[in-house]
Amino acid sequence: MLDYKQIIDKLDWKKNNGLIPVIVQGLDGDVLTLGYTDKEALSKTLETGYVHYYSRSKERIRMKGETSGNYQKLKEVYVDCDNDTLLLKVDQTGPACHLGTKSCFRKIEQIDKLPDSNIDYSLDFLNQLKEII
Amino acid sequence: MLDYKQIIDKLDWKKNNGLIPVIVQGLDGDVLTLGYTDKEALSKTLETGYVHYYSRSKERIRMKGETSGNYQKLKEVYVDCDNDTLLLKVDQTGPACHLGTKSCFRKIEQIDKLPDSNIDYSLDFLNQLKEII
Numbered sequence: 001m002l003d004y005k006q007i008i009d010k011l012d013w014k015k016n017n018g019l020i021p022v023i024v025q026g027l028d029g030d031v032l033t034l035g036y037t038d039k040e041a042l043s044k045t046l047e048t049g050y051v052h053y054y055s056r057s058k059e060r061i062r063m064k065g066e067t068s069g070n071y072q073k074l075k076e077v078y079v080d081c082d083n084d085t086l087l088l089k090v091d092q093t094g095p096a097c098h099l100g101t102k103s104c105f106r107k108i109e110q111i112d113k114l115p116d117s118n119i120d121y122s123l124d125f126l127n128q129l130k131e132i133i
Numbered sequence: 134m135l136d137y138k139q140i141i142d143k144l145d146w147k148k149n150n151g152l153i154p155v156i157v158q159g160l161d162g163d164v165l166t167l168g169y170t171d172k173e174a175l176s177k178t179l180e181t182g183y184v185h186y187y188s189r190s191k192e193r194i195r196m197k198g199e200t201s202g203n204y205q206k207l208k209e210v211y212v213d214c215d216n217d218t219l220l221l222k223v224d225q226t227g228p229a230c231h232l233g234t235k236s237c238f239r240k241i242e243q244i245d246k247l248p249d250s251n252i253d254y255s256l257d258f259l260n261q262l263k264e265i266i
Contacts, residue, residue, distance in 0.1 A: 056148070078239060
């Protein structure tokens with residue numbers, strides 16, 4: 001097995017207490033979730049080809065789908081220009097969100113018909129936003 | 134002008150010292166960058182319709198494109214299931230990355246032809262990764 005440590009150590013782990021944010025995007029382009037990885041979780045992700053996260057709430061590494069079966073098969077790996085963020089493209093099995101939805105992200109408002117400045121957010125928008133958050 | 138404070142206060146600003154990560158995605162589906170926002174930057178983003186960030190290195194709010202002209206016109210707003218991450222879909226003017234590339238993310242490796250486990254990373258992959266990071 002190859003030693004990933006030398007490579008992983010070149011990423012910038014200092015900005016966020018040893019964690020790096022990981023954007024996970026499905027093959028159809030939908031952004032599915034934002035998770036976090038530490039060195040060990042990233043090593044497991046690269047070695048196995050399945051996405052592992054460091055869970056900040058549970059304070060442990062978990063493979064996505066280990067209990068739900070909703071695995072994220074790694075397809076492509078991207079690093080950003082600051083070496084402090086990862087983007088992983090995955091083949092998602094089932095829903096990505098623990099709430100049962102395809103993505104963890106829910107749309108609040110489509111504003112493509114609003115003017116460039118002094119946007120007049122309608123009361124509908126406010127009500128919609130309040131329901132969601 | 135509407136008061137966004139009541140809404141913005143419902144987002145979870147505690148997990149990351151008052152900052153929330155913001156995934157920015159172009160209209161063609163490409164993920165362009167990951168930035169951070171505080172309450173004031175998000176308020177400016179929603180009010181003006183142009184993406185503002187809180188720059189951790191410069192410790193100030195800046196509108197994307199304020200010096201480069203590479204603005205990000207806000208089109209859609211998404212919130213994740215934990216209310217601690219935003220996804221903004223934008224109409225990007227020019228390159229999103231300060232290095233002049235369309236996206237801040239660079240692909241390291243395409244691994245869609247590799248087996249599900251015991252992935253045999255080739256030496257080419259290692260060399261490619263070393264060049265990038």
